[in-house]
Amino acid sequence: MRQVPLEKGRYIIDPIEAVKLCDENTIGIVGILGSTFTGEYEPIEKLNKEIDKFNKKHNLEIPIHVDAASGGFVAPFLQKRLKWDFRLKWVKSINVSGHKFGLVYPGVGWAIWKDKKDLPEDLVFNVNYLGGKMPTFTLNFSKSASQVIGQYYNFVRLGFEGYKNIHEEFREIANNIAKNLKKYDIFDVISEGNDIAVVSWKVKDKVDFNLFLLSERLNYTGWQVPAYTLPDNLSDVVVMRIVIREGFSYEMADLLLKDLEKAIEYCKKIQNI
Ligand SMILES: Cc1ncc(COP(=O)(O)O)c(C=O)c1O
Structure with missing residues (x-):
């Protein structure tokens, strides 16, 4: 490959x-x-x-x-x-x-x-033991x-409009999170959730902020927001991402943003930033 x-x-x-x-x-x-x-x-x-x-x-x-x-x-x-x-x-x-x-x-x-x-x-x-010829x-x-x-x-319950509404809502929530992340001058937002509802970000070049620590800190408040390295050639770049899924409401996004703010403050203090 x-x-x-x-x-x-x-x-x-x-x-x-x-x-x-x-x-x-x-x-x-x-x-x-x-x-x-x-x-x-x-x-x-x-x-x-x-x-x-x-x-x-x-x-x-x-x-x-x-x-x-x-x-x-x-x-x-x-x-x-x-x-x-x-x-x-x-x-x-x-x-x-x-x-x-x-x-x-x-x-x-x-x-x-x-x-x-x-x-x-x-x-x-091709199997025949279930009766007839069945390709698998x-x-x-x-x-x-x-x-x-x-x-x-x-498919039946939601139909085209239902799926559209759900994904539009996910996108709106993702966009709002991305907007908030941009307020921190230490992050570069890579994706705002306009393709799929995923917000991803990295630390700005020359800023020494530990996203692994941020991820761990967020975990204390129950949020699973992974930090990970990109594949070969950019394996020194650390990224974090939030995936918006069914059941993740606007209210939950607000709670997450509050916890994120506290976690960022904590990490900055620990790292003397
Ligand atoms: C691009 C891509 N392909 C395949 C998979 C695996 O899909 P599944 O969750 O159905 O195992 C993932 C999972 O995140 C993915 O992002």
């Missing part, structure tokens, strides 16, 4: 750099709709454009898989014009997690292929269907 290294100020894929790593042995290229680390969408449309040029030039058919674990159930409601899916020529498969943002009990995800021919026959396992493409066999039913219930 070849990875596109991150760069200072760029925490998502660079499509031009990604395509430079492709050759005749490349079986696919992956773009992420909602980076785990910062919550930003990767530019799938641009990736499609670059791989299209490359495929034409070298007479190849390298497809794109979109890991839309977090964004797949957000973009259709909030960013309808954003092209990241099967409207793009080289996007041949997509995965989405149904349980993100607490919208289904954990453990349900979906993978879809653009066309039957995009999923190689020999990866599909899964890593684990028997499993409760409760999450599928939970997801289906939400």
Whole structure:
């Protein structure tokens, strides 16, 4: 597997750099709709454009898989014009997690292929012992269907408008948290929650403030706000993120912001800032 290294100020894929790593042995290229680390969408449309040029030039058919674990159930409601899916020529498969943002009990995800021919026959396992011919493409066999039913219930119960309202509210709460974080002159907000409802931030260059300590301090008041390092090439950059999920109300956000303020004061005092 070849990875596109991150760069200072760029925490998502660079499509031009990604395509430079492709050759005749490349079986696919992956773009992420909602980076785990910062919550930003990767530019799938641009990736499609670059791989299209490359495929034409070298007479190849390298497809794109979109890991839309977090964004797949957000973009259709909030960013309808954003092209990241099967409207793009080289996007041949997509995965989405149904349980993100607490919208289904954990453990349900979906993978879809653009066309039957995009999923190689020999990866599909055919069983007959349940009666008839049943194709299956899964890593684990028997499993409760409760999450599928939970997801289906939400589709029927919420409908398009329901999902849209929920995600709009998450975005508003995230934006408000981001706005508050910007008041502290020690932080750079990386994502304000305008893609998926994730707010991520780092400490400004040359400021010596320990986000691991802040995370630990917040934990004392019951908040799980992780601090972690970015992947290779930027592994010296520490980021914190807040994911807004179902049940996280405006009131809870206010409580969090109050606790955050106290925790920041504490950390500053400890670090003599
Ligand atoms: C981009 C991305 N892909 C895949 C996953 C894993 O998804 P799941 O929670 O369904 O295991 C995550 C989890 O956060 C993710 O952010």
